[in-house]
Every structure is written in C-alpha cells, then in structure tokens.
Amino acid sequence: MKVSLEWLSEWIDLPPLEELEDRLTVGGLEIEGIEQVGVDLQSFVVGQVLERIQHPNADRLSVCNVDIGGETSLEIVCGAPNVQAEQKVVVALHGSVLPDGTKIKRSKLRGITSNGMICSERELGLGGDHSGILVLPKSTAVGVNAAEVIGHNDKILDISITPNR
Secondary structure (H helix, E strand, C coil), rough: CCEEEHHHHHHHHCCCCHHHHHHHHCCCCEEEEEEEECCCCCCCCEEEEEEEEEEECCCEEEEEECCCCCCCEEEECCCCCCCCCCCCCEEEEECCCCCCCCEECCCCCCCCCEEEECCCCCCHHCCCCCCCCCCCCCCCCCCCHHHHCCEEEEEEEEEEEEECC
C-alpha cells in the first residue's frame, strides 16, 4: 500500500519521519521504501521584483533588484521577457541546485554580477513552460520558502503488512 505523507498530514499531526516509521513498525506494518515525489524546493525562496531595468550591454537581458525578505535586496540578471516590477517570483539563491543538477552561483553576465536566478516552470521541474518566469500570486509572502507556496514536494511511504499479522 502506498500512502502520501502530504495526504496523511491532512488527517493527523505527523511526527518526524523516523518516529513515524518506528510507530508503524511497532504497529505491525513494514516500511518497504520511501519515494520522493515532486521537486525539492527547500533552497528556493519567494522574492519580489522591486525594479527592472534594461541591461546596458545586452538587448535580451534585464537587471532586476529583487527583495527576498532580508535586509538588502539582490541584483539578479534575468533573460525572461515577462519579468516586471512588483511581481512575486521564485528565486534560486547562490548555492542552490536546480532539479536538473545545475548549480546556481554568483556570476558576471556581460559585466553585471547576478546573485541568483529568477526561475521558470521548466527550471523548477514543475512543467515544460520556458517562455518566461513563473509569476506567483500577488498575495504570496516575500522571503518564505518556495516549497511552502508551490507544494510540489511529497514523500510516498510504501507500506506492507508483516507476515505475522
């Protein structure tokens, strides 16, 4: 039997995963495996584009000033055609790893340092749309973990009944 932890948490308050495994084993159930479903977005945050200006050395790039909930905002170079001021977006910070294995690091793009990346659906592993960045609802809080907002991160428990039951 396969059980989604996200679904299970709607019905009961879940303890940490290791404790849940122990409780189920004592109850006569065996955990055969745990499968990660969806995308792990723990190192991504919600940001708000405060300002967008045309990159001085590139026609198709923008320089964005992005608030991620800290004391200072980040300067991020973005190539998406749909990026605009006041949008809420998903930001991959320096050190983040995209689902395809790409590591995000500070880099200079045509003379301007980019301190992260504003992500599209495809870059987040949520779909195939790569025409522009993923724009979140205006009511989304800035600085929160993107996994809380998008919710595409679940674990599936593969449970079986032990032979003595």
